[in-house]
Structures are given as C-alpha cells and as structure tokens.
Amino acid sequence: MQILTTDGGFDIVLDGRLILRHRIDAPCLFVGHGDARMDMYRGNFDIEDYVVERTPLAHAVVVGSEIGFSAASGQKTRLSLQVSGDDQNGAIAFRSEDGALNRIWIRIATEQGEHVWGGGEQMSYFDMRGRRFPLWTSEPGVGRDKTMEITFKADVSGKSGGDYWNTNYPQPTYLSSRRYALHVETTAYSAFDFRRGDFHEIEVWAIPERIEFTARPSFVSLVEAMSERFGRQPPLPEWVYNGAIIGLKDGARSFERLEAIVAAGAKVSGLWCEDWIGLRHTTFGARLFWDWKANDDRYPNLRGRIAELEERDIRFLGYVNPYLAVDGSLFPEAEAAGYFAKDENGKTALVDFGEFDCGVVDFTNSDAAAWFAERVIGKNMLDFGLSGWMADFGEYLPIDVKLSNGIDAKLMHNAWPTLWAEVNARAVASRGKTGEALFFMRAGFTGVQKHCPLLWGGDQSVDFTRHDGLVTVISGALSSGLLGNAYHHSDIGGYTSLFGNVRTAELIMRWAEMGAFTPVMRTHEGNRPRDNLQIDEDPQVLAHFARMTRVYVHLSPYLKSLVAEASTRGLPVQRPLFLHFEQDPRTYAIQDAYLYGSDLLVAPVWQAGKSEWSLYLPEGAEWVHVWSDRTFRGGQDVTVPAPFGEPPVFHRTVSEFAELFAGLRTL
Template identity: 30%
Template sequence: MRNETLRFLVLVLFLFLCPTLSWKKEEFRTCEQTPFCKRGRSRAPGSSSVIATDVAISNGELTAKLTPKDDPQSKPLILRLSVYQDSILRLTIDEDPSLSPPKTRFQPPDVLLPDFPSTKLWLPRLTSEDHGAASSVRLSDAHSAVLRQHPFELFIRHDASSQRVISLNSRGLFDFEPLRHKSDGDDWEERFRSHTDSRPYGPQSISFDVSFHAADFVYGIPERASSLALRPTRGPNVDHSEPYRLFNLDVFEYLHDSPFGLYGSVPFMLAHGKTRGTSGFFWLNAAEMQIDVLAPGWDAEYTDSLIALPSNRIDTFWMSEAGVVDAFFFVGPSPKDVLRQYTAVTGTPAMPQLFSVAYHQCRWNYRDEEDVEHVDSKFDELDIPYDVLWLDIEHTDGKRYFTWDRALFPHPEEMQRKLADKGRKMVTIVDPHIKRDDGFHLHKEASQKGYYVKDASGNDFDGWCWPGSSSYPDTLNPEIREWWAEKFSYKNYVGSTPSLYIWNDMNEPSVFNGPEVSMPRDALHYGGVEHRELHNAYGYYFHMATADGLLKRGEGKDRPFVLSRALFAGSQRHGAVWTGDNTADWDHLRVSVPMILTLGLTGISFSGADVGGFFGNPEPELLVRWYQLGAYYPFFRAHAHHDTKRREPWLFGERNTELIKEAIHVRYALLPYFYTLFREANTSGVPVVRPLWMEFPSDEATFSNDEAFMVGGSLLVQGIYTERAKHASVYLPGKESWYDMRTSTVYKGGVTHKLDITEESIPAFQRAGTIIARKDRFRRSSTQMANDPYTLVIALNSSQAAEGELYIDDGSSFNFLQGAYIHRRFFFSNGKLTSIDLTPASGSNRRYPSDAFIERIILLGHPPGLKNALIEPSNDKVDIELAPLWFLRARAPAVMTIRKPSVRVGEDWTITVS
C-alpha cells in the first residue's frame, strides 16, 4: 500500500510539473544511443557482400536467394519480386521459414487494402542481361525492374532512355540481422536511462540504401516539424547530424525545426525533379526507423570502391530495428501519379462528413454544461458559425473513458441535443489507457478477458497515464478491436447520442513512466509480437477500432468522424489527424504548413494544426494570423492547453473578433470547394492542400517553397509568419495570371510580387482558368446551409476560358457509394458557360435530389461591356451588373456579376454572355 501511495504521489507531482516544462532532449534517444542506428551508420558504402542466386520465376513472381558472398554456408534470405497494376513493384526479403527461425518476423496486417493483392500481375518470364549477371522483368510498357546478382542490387529503369528511376543497394549498404536463440553468455539487453530492454531474440535490424535518380529534392516520411523538402542529415557541411526518426512519441512541446520523430510515422518518401518527374518508395514496417538523407560527397573516402552512378541522384539510407523488407516502388511519373499508386496500396482518404470540414471549437477543457452553453450561445450572438464543440479528459468521471462527470455534466444527452438542434455536433475524447480500477467495468472486463497488452513476463502491462495506473487494449488482435468497437454503442456509452463523435489522443501509446514516455519494446501483443515490431502502428489499430465503433453504432449508415494523434500508413482510411501539441509562436505557425503538406503527400489529407497553438498565450495578432491561415487547413480546429488563458474569438477586442469572424466566414463560403476537393482525394489520393510543385511540376522555383501552398488546383495561399508584417514576397507560379481573392486585382504568373499586407487577410489568389463554387449566405452551422444557393467565381485566363468542378451529396451517409451525388463540371469558353453532368449514367433512384440553385455568377477578367446573359434551355435573359465580390466584407470591390440566373445546380444548362 505504501508503494502504491508513493507511485501516486510521484504521478501527481509529474502531472503538476508537466505544464511548466519544455521538451527535454535527454528523455529521448539519439542515434548514438540507439544501437541499431549506430551500427547502421558505422557501415561503409560497398560493405554489403550479398549476392543473389537461384533467380527464377515461381508462381508469377521473381524469386531468389540472398547469401553473403564470404559465407555461402549461412542461412539464405528469400527474395520475392512482384508486379502489380499501375506499374507498382513490390520487394519482400525475409528469413527462410523452412529453416526454422526462432519466430516469424512481424508484418503489419490490415494496412494494405484488402483488394490490393488481387491486382498482382503474372510475370511470364525473365530476361537475362549483362551476360547473365542480371535479370529483368517488365514493370510496364515504359519501365523494367532489373535484379543484379553480384553484388545484389535492384533498380527500375526507364527503357526508352535506359535511365534509372529508383535503385536499392546501389551503395552497398544492405544488412539483415537474423533472429537468434539465446545461448549462455549472450548479453542482448539494451539500457536507456532507468529502463532495460530484454531483446529475447537479439539484434534484428535491417538497413539498406535507396537512391532516387534525376531528383532535385526528396519529401515525405512524416511526422516531423521541419521543412517540406528533406534536408541532408549526413555528409559535408550538414547542420543536422541526426537522421530523420520515425518512432511514434508523445513529445511535450516539440521543437519547430527538428528531424526528431513525433506522434506518427509514415515510411513513404517521394522524390521530384524537373527533368524526370516524381517517384516514390514505401517500406511497410511498423518498427522504429531512422532515415538518413545523404549529402553529395558523403561517401567521398569510399568512392573508388563503388559502382559508378550518375551525379543527379539523391541517396538515402533506411534503418529499422525489426520487421522484414516489404517495400513498394512507384514510378509516377507525375506527382499525382505517385499519390494514385501509393493510395492504391494503402487506401485513399475516407470521405468525411461535411460538418467535419467546417470549423471546430475545442479547449482542454470546457468546464461544465453551463460553460458549453455559454460558449455556444456567444457564437450565435456574434454571428460566428461553428459546427463542433469538443470536450477533453476532464469531462469524464476520474479519467474513466466512456463516462461523464455527473456533477459537471449531469445531462449529456440534453446538452448534445441542444447543439444538434442548431446543426452542431460534439466530440469527446477516448484514449487507449484504461484506468486500473476494479470498480470500473471496462477495466474489469478487459482484465477478465485477457485483452490487455502484456509485459515481457506475460502479465498485464501496467503503465502510468492520466488516470494513474493504466493498462492498454491490445488492438492488434481483431477480436479485441471488435470488443472495443462495441463500447461505442448507445447502450455501452451511456450519455452518447448520434451527434457525438470521438477524439483519440495519447495513442502513440503514451506511457508517462515508460522508456521515452512510451511502452517498453519487449512488451507482448497478440501472436507473441513484440511491441518493438508494431510500435508505430499501435495508434493506427486503435484509431481503426474506434472508427469501426462509430460505424457499428450507426449501423453503417453514417460516416464516422474520429480524430487521432498517432498515425501510420493507411490512417487516411479511418479519419483525421492533427499535428499535436504545438506552441503559440510564429515559428510554429510557419512550420504547420510543411507539416500538413507532408502528411498530404503521404496520403493523409485530412489534417490540421491547433489554431492559436496548444501551449502558451498568443498575442492577438498571432491568433488572428493563425485563424486566417487555419481557415485553409483541411482540418480547421482551435485548441488550447488548460493552463492557457481563454481564447474564444470574442476575447481579444471588437476589431480582432471581426477579423477572426471574417476568417471563419471565408472557410464557410469555401465549404463547397473544400468538399469537392475531399471527394477528389477520396477517389484519387491527391491531397486537398498541395505543395506548389504538385500543380507546377516543372517550375523549379516551387520545389522548396513551403510558405505557400495550393488548395486544390485553383487557390494559392501565402501565410504571414512574422509580427507586424507590412509586406510579403509571394511567388505566383505558371504562365497565367492570378486574381487576388479579396480585391480581384490581377497579378502576373511566374513572378515574385512584393505585396502590401494589411491586418484584414493573408494573401490568397485564384488561378486564372479556374471556376470555384462558394456559398455566400452564413448560418449557424454547415448543416443549416444545406439548401442555400451557390455562387460561381469564374477566373478567366488569357484565352478567356476557365473550368472547375462541384461535388454535392447528403454530407453524412454512404449513399454516395451507390451514386447518390451531384458532380458537375463547369466550362467557360467563347462567351458561354456550360454545366455538364459527370455522374455515371444510372437510374433516377441513384441520384441525389437537390433544389439548390445558383444565385450569382462572377466573371473575373472579362473585358467590360457585357450587358446580359441568355440562359438555355429556358431561353431567359438576365442582366449583367456590377456587384460586390464578397458580401461578407466591407468595401468589397464591384465585379461583373450575373445576378439570379436561377439555374439548378444539378441540371444541364448553358449561359451565353453578350
């Protein structure tokens, strides 16, 4: 009892001190303190002496054995090479199961799409190359995959040019440590600070080099708070000596410019260059990973011993603590091609409900029902729309999830219904740590069923988190995921309603008294899997189980909304993510853009950063600028730590309230455009917000620009990241012009413009040649805007032409999968605007019915003198007049407008202007 009391007091002291502490570097391992990383970095280029033998075609795959050249009697590794539709190449390397390794090495299940294996193509034959020293197979009409046998090397070649695209082990750094049985005298333990890792199977790391050819920059491998383009981590004149670390961690108040790993890991890297385009590499592995981007000249002292390679390449070095090689190569060649290929493997982003694309108001914590009602009513009083109000951990009964503190929230159903009456939702937090309290039914049931992660001795793992002594459900196990999903039923989650959605935090997993604030690596999961093998995917499985729970709760009718802090490859299929515990300073505002862009490049499109910063108290100017930028994040949520001052939009003076309100109004006006982009992401994998180079892949000036970004293909946004800024330099790519979204001023493309900046907005532009849809009437929430009319903004290019799309469905159900949606393409050319149906031909019962109409059509860039517009097939004429570009803004410029054409958004029509 005395020990339990002492542990409790230590925890209380820890929690008391936490809010005042900053990130402590010494709590986390460096590469030098991580044996597999230190060993990997110590190897010289060319040190790999592995050769490929017994190369053959078996069951439609290329197979081979990999054996050390100097030890032909050692156990070989088994290599398999397979080709899939859309030019996807898969490489697996593992121990030979016929030679009885100590256990089966772990491969993360349920990450690849269930249908992906069915897209495998049958390889009919091998082609011998280089006098039998290499074998090749066709990857596509344009590419071949070549396996060089001595020394082992794999590369993809563009056949017409004979140029390489991606290669593996061209620098001779491949290493694969086999699992071993422990013998007397073996000391495999690893120690860090006060923690010991038993490592029962010894070192089991894998490492290899990957080279991207004809590449100018590499991107990807989130999550990290650093630049979009990955900077070299090793070599001459390199500032960052640490590799990029992929290891999901609860990092308190993270640094804004660091290769250090954060809450999520996606081991997917893209390369892009002006001459060749884009390629990608994905390693499906959930163990800790360390990745070096190697600067030119990093291998100078070894150059004479290496295979000669072209100079226009970027070398990278990948190291993992455990797992197998299960790697995928994507040849592009365009950026969007690579995203399509990658998401064909891991899945496209789920289609969100419309409400979740709108504005969210959150704080740790809204105190009680009275506080909730006050915040809600204040938004209405000031005519500021919002869609979701969030409750953090303090709403529960003693940090017991699926419960309510009945003293503070005595009527949770009524509270949710009051919000729902205005079209609003509520989100509550549900974390993976379960309070070890014998009186808590969830803990009692999990203990009895054996559903917790085990420690190295086979007992329920007991760690410390917000409730104190806690255990963690083993959601790797499908049975336990099913059990967890049932907890979200209305029967089990007493006080929940259909308008309640879920937030998963701390699911890295966070363990306050664990090594590096996480779970010990030798903890045990379903099937005897060590935690080291699946660490980076633990939060992914928890996120999956929670999303499944909301699906079950709604009997599969409504799309779930679950926000997760931890993430892994495939997280995009289960919900949204955010960038975690940022800080209220200008550097964190700036780094939010490359963080969100990087997530989008790796398939995770629905992401955002806490507006205003989680820690600290933003000055009014910073908060306003953050709202102005956050209005263009895919996920738009304000959030704050409980030690910060309250910061609802009305607490910073009347003028700042108006500026924040205007930023939120911009988001609501653009909801039709954002929702259309989410559908594009759902069908193609192309992210909602994009680096400039995704839309302008040949423009070298865009390759390292991560202060500006594209929202879809039509809008460019430039953040303001310095205090009291009066001017901003904005590069507008391309040959066509751009229209200032606020003033309609025209700016030339391909030029950097020095612009005057005011407090009213950040620079945002519509690309000439595009059409976007808006909704200009403002309600309390997006739900109440459902039947409101649309405005089309046509930004004409130098040919007096433009086009764009609009997607509409019911905003909540899965009926769109059966064709219940509207998808229109708008063309303007030769003075005529045409609406074309993009939905497949089908019966009327599959259509989404809508009475919404278009009330305004704005023409930007048309020569003056237009008088009227002829609408067909009704044969009506309406006037063209000058009207405000925006109704929500004072002093909005007057622009050429077709008022009340009264055409229905879901019908075919043409409008001719004269």
C-alpha cells in the same frame, strides 16, 4: 522492374529509373546485428543503437528474379531478394538466410538535385533531402529545436524537448522528384538517411517484408497511386461545412460561451468539449479524467443539451484515448476480462501518464478491441449522442509490455496508431455513421489512412517558432497529404503553453486565417486555458475569428468539390505547389504555402509583426490576389499587404470558382 546484370554487379530499373546499383566495390546492401537501448518517458523516447556488426554484402548472384547476397564469393548466402513487378509497380521481397540478422541497410540510387517528401507527417522539413529521419511514433516534443531555451527546459524537466524528426505520425514511405515512390513494409524502427549525394540509405531494425516501388508519369498520378495503396477517407460530414468547431472545456459554462460566440457572428458547426468526461488537476495543467463516459457533475443533462444543439445543426464532440485510468469505472471491467497488456510478471501493465496510472487496452486481443469499440465508443459515445471526438494518443505503447499476439512490443509500437484508428472506425461503422461521425487523430503509421477520416497536427507551441509553431502545420499537412491523408487541420491558436510561453492575440488571428483555408476549422483552449487568451476573451479577436468562419463557410462549395476529388481520386485538399506545377522547380522546396485544391494558393502569415508578406507564385498560371483583385503573372516573387483578415490568398484567373472567390471581398 528489371534486373540488368553487369560485370561485377547489377542494376534494378523501374520504368527507366535506376533504383538500385550494386557493384562489388560499391555494394547496395549491408546487414548485421544491433543491440538497441530504448527508454520511454511519457511518450518521449531516448533511443540508442550499439551496432555489433555491419557487413557489406559485396557478392551477389542473380538467378532469374532472385538475388542471393554474401560477403564474398564462396561464402554462405546471408540474405536473398526476390524482385517482382511491371513497369509501374515493383517490389523487392527479403528472405533472411541467417537467423542472427536484425539490421539491414540498403542504398537507393539518387540523382543530383533530387527532392524527397513524405516520411509520414513531417513538421520541420517538407523536403527531406540533406537530413536523416528516424521513423518512430512518439511525442513530437516541445519546441523541437535544440538551440532554443524552451526545448532545453523541456528536456531537463521531462525529457520532452524533441527534435526536427520527432513526429506522432512517421511512415516509411517517400516520394521522389524522379516521380517514383518507395515504401518499406515493416513496423520496426527504421530511418531514412538523405544526407548523401550519391545514394539514399534506408536502415531497418529487422528484416523487412518487402520494399515497394511505384512509378508514375506525373506527381498527381503518383499521389493518386499512394492513396489507392494506403486507403482513402470517407467524405467529410455535411454538418462540418456549417462553420467552425469550437473547442471549450469549461463544463456547463461551455454552452453559455458558445452562445456568445454565435452571437458575435461566428458560423459554428460543432461544440467540442474534451472535458465531457471530467477533469483532474496536475502540475502540467488541467488533465482529463480518462474514464470514457459523460461526467454528470461537470456536464448536467448533457444528453439533453446535445439534442438541443443538434436541432440547430450544431454537433457535440468529445474526447477518448486508448487507455483507462486505474481510478475510473471502466478499468476493473477491462481488467476482469483480461483486456490489458501485461507486464513481465503477467499482471496488468500500468503506465504513468503524469501523476496518474493507466492500463493499456491490448488491441492485438480481438475481444479487447471489439469491447472497446462497442462498450466505450459505441455505447458511451455514439449512442449517447456524440457526433465526433478527438481520438488521442496512439504513440504511447510501452516497449516492454507483453501483448496477446505474442509479437515483441518494439515491433508493435509503430503499428499501434493504425490499430487504434481501426477500433474507432469499427465503432463508427457499427452504428452506420461512416461519413457522418468525425473523429480525428494525431498519431499514425502505415495504413492509418484507411481508417482515420481526419488528421490533426498535434500539440504545437502557442507561438510563431520555426520548428513548433504555426508554420509546422503546413509542412505536416503537405507531407502526410502525399501519402493518402486527404484531410488535415490543427488547433487554432496552438496547444502547448509551458515555461511562460503564452498566446498572443496576433497568433490566434493568424492561425484562424490559416484555419479558414483548411478542410476543418477547429479551435482549442490549450493545455493551460486560464493562462492563455481565448477567442471569446478579446472583442477584436472574436470579431476577426467570426469573419474567418464566414470565409470558411463561403468557400464550402469549393471545399465540397475538393472532398469529391479526395473521395474519387485520393488527392489531398491541401497540396504542395509542385503537384500542379511540376514544370517549375522553384516550387519543389516551398513548405510555407500550399494549394487549396488546384485553384487557390494560400500563404499564411506565420511570423509575428508582419503587415505585408512575400511569396512565390508558380510559373504556368496568372494569379488574382483575392482581396485587391490585382492580377499577377506566375513565375515571380511578389509582396502583398497582409492586414489582419486578409491573409495572402490568390486564385487562378481561369477557374470555374472565380466568381465564388471574388465574393470573399464582400464578407
């Protein structure tokens, strides 16, 4: 990182890339004060800022590696920057000279035609250029498109419609097509604004610790650096490669249904029963009973059934989240020990989660975190025989609670998913099961990579819609994968069914096709199982699903090689096309296709009623359509047949796995 002074300003350059340009008449830094209004309703937030002051800091004084900013010459310095780093890694540290400041806006230099990706897990737009992205962990919303009726109804009924930027997993980090990455080290509410052609503006509702910059000569090396910075996941457990994880929440009958699915020829690695802890019924649908221990009435002799499955190398998975229902057995135990976050009166804060109240376990209290890891996950889950679970929520920390560490909950809200991931990882490590037990999360923030072994895409609608359907999972996998999250998957068939929106057989089959080409293949019954088609309720759907599980297992030698790459280099299993074809600018904005490793290209059918599919093949390779064995040159648009069971998948002509890929035609 170099500071190059000029008449009336300075430039900051990283390995030849202009990062900041400051001139008196075009300042790069603004500071001020804001008064935010934040309202939370069941994980959905209505946020509005009243900007009291936004002042350009036009005057800058450079002394060595430090820059002092003031509004004008002769006025008091309000903010100082300390610049450090070499030609590959740099940082700008912030020091406030004015205690009243709680807002900062900084403008990053850009170039015409630049692309930017990242922002955590972005579901609507992979290339973020041209839009503004608030970065605040929340429910993603239903429909996520303000022009749709379903989003309107969700907004009216529960303030839960969402928009394109809403995500369970935001992160103030982006990668640029100029081959550098920027990360803001803060947990405060922030926003990336990529709408201007001459600069990117970063807004933070606090003075951040620092902004980090990473430059590398290629996209691959840049992604490797991101993974090294934020942490790498352990390898996937060996048992995962045996097939799909079947999600059923039908009490003891789940075992009978599993046997029917296996009898239909499906390859199965696990049975996942969210309802292992029992159910309660609400107007939203059947909800789980949030008291984290086996429910003997719903699952008699569960420990024995788990052992029987494991003898067949089929694992049992459950569910947990970081809250305790007031009518459960664990709540009084935690309350007596003082493990809950408090309200303004110093009493246990209760949160309405939709017709039942819960306490928030305070993970800033080291004793509370240790108790949850050992008492709940260690003893009640791992020692009981569970091999994995959905570690749900994490984005629900209320912004008005009082925490043990004394930090404002508004500043801890974004950090909460990472603390939650750490609790789960600690429990797994305490039993020596890192890399063997598998938990998966939807919520995240900076640092979650180090603790969470697997992401899932959250609660997509059970449809093909552009902003909340099947296709959003691809964007989520690609954006999060660039930031060090190697493994991503989703609920086959989607999850959210509201206002008469229900699954079709076509949707399940297309989703299963995509799932076969992801690190983990897992089904979900959805929030309203009785209203929605399940994989074992239609012979055609079940036969198709069974075949796709065989595709997944057939590819396991290739997937294992990708897991090894993820462990040693940090490369994600699902990759944007530009990662290996950076010389082809047409790949930079593609978000509905991905590379599965470097040798397979997958373009899932994400629209209804399609029997053929068009896609772009990157320039720089020849491609073989796996189902027809036809060879295509890269650098062109192609259209191929896409009947059920033959999703558009291509492999490079030159690949050590070419014979394995050719074997897909015989399944």
